[in-house]
Structure formats: C-alpha cells, structure tokens
Amino acid sequence: MRLRSAILSVLTLAGVLTATATGTAGAAPPSVLGGSGPYSAGYETTLRLYNHTIYRPNTLPAGVKLPIVAWGNGACRADGTWFQNILTEWASHGFLVIANGRPGGSGSTDSDMLVDAIDWAVAENSRRTSKYYGRIDTTKIAVMGQSCGGIETYEVAADPRLTTTVLWNSGMLNDSQNHLLQRLRVPIAYFIGGPTDIAYENAMDDWRRLPAGLPAFMGNLDVGHFGTFDQPNGGEFGRVGGHWLKWHLKGDPASKAQFVGPDCGLCATDWDVMQKNLG
16 A cells, blocks of 8 residues: 555665564474563464464463464565564563564565464464464454554554554554544554654654544654664563563553553653553
8 A cells, every 4th residue: 555655665765674583484393592581482484374473482381371462564574583583572471473474584564464363373272283272362462563564553453353552663654544543442552763763753643643532652762763673682672562562461460550650660761651541
C-alpha cells in the first residue's frame, strides 16, 4: 500500500538498522542461545509457517504456557533475524515470539503475515502431534512492530483475539489512514526514539487521536529511529518491552508498576512518559 511504500523509502534513505542477524535456522532446536530471562532462547523455522522465524525457549518449560507475540519488522523487511537481539530476549522470558520473514530473508512483508503467525500458533496448540500442544496461551496475544511493522500492527489491530498492541518508532504517515486508529480496542503502547526519531511527530499525532477511554502508554527515549535494538538483549527497549509483555500477557504486578501512576518505574528515568486510562 502507499503508506508502506513511503516508510520503505524513508528507511532506505536513512540507512539500515544494524541489529545483528547471525546464524542459520534449522527445523529442530532453536539455533541461537541468548536472553536475560529464566529460559535460554533462540529461533527456529517450520514448513507449517514457512515465511516466519519462531523465537522460543530452547527447552519448552514444563507447566508454563507461552503467550503469543507476533512481530513486524522495520521497513516491512522479510528478514526474521533482523531484530534477533530483542526477540530472543523476550522469548527468554517465556513468550512465543513469531517474526515476519525467514532468517536472513529478503523481500517485503504485509500485515496478513501477522495474522498468519497467530493462526499458526493457535493451531499448533491444538495439534496433538505438535511439540507446542497445550503449551501456548492462546488467550494472551500481542502484536507489535517497528516503523513499517508498526503500520502493519495498526492494520490488524481490530483482530478480536488480541490482548495488546505495541508500536516501536512508528506512527501514521498519512492522515488518510487515521481511521485505523478508531479500530484500536486493546491497550496500546508506543516506544519512540524521541524528537530525533523520524516517526516522532507522527506517533505524537496518533497519540492525540486515540479513541477516548483506550488504555495507552507513550514512552520516548532519546535514541533516534533505530532505538536500542542492536544492543545486547535489545538494550533498554528490550527491557521495557519485556515489562509491557509481562504485565499484559502474564499479569505481572511488578511490570505493571513500570507504567502506571505518577510514580511509575519509568517516570523518574530518561524516559519521557505519558499515560492514558491506565489503572
């Protein structure tokens, strides 16, 4: 669509995110170890979801169901390991994170791929011969993405299965698309790179147009459009995003405290924080 093409053009001119993307994916155990969470995590691929990369704990934890996180890459780029650091980090905290694109892939993605990821995870949870059988929490689902991947997130935000949506360095580029904001129905977070982020003005404009009563969080960290994705474990973006996921998909009260109230955990830090309808 025209909006996605505009984002692709901006990112091509601005340069490419420098997140590391090493390793090749096989069909069996995840091929990358990492993350600061309780479960060493990595990624794998499957023929059942061929155009995606799946991040998960290397050993599926007994008695723990993994909430679903569907991820759209910046530039709508079909490389499932472009954001490897931060996605591995979240998987290490007990999430099933599914990125658009194969490891090291090329070409472009679209928002339908986020829905495909969710559909696959739900099906795997019910498929008796799947290693994920009964191990996925299909009632807790996040969709999120960076830059163009954030626009993909907007495009699927009306899916009734979603628990939360998150935009990273992203916002509408064209007012003709503002109607998508009215489809938002679950808590949303924006993590933006401050005034030097090319998405800053658009994200702030979206913030002002959110539906009345929608729970929302806006966090700006002065790191620019490429955030901290290339840092170990995704840096500060990885830490804060992990807390948002643990609050909304696992009900963790300590993580909730990072975002809620005048004395929230991020309120007295380098983050510039805004809140709406958070309780």
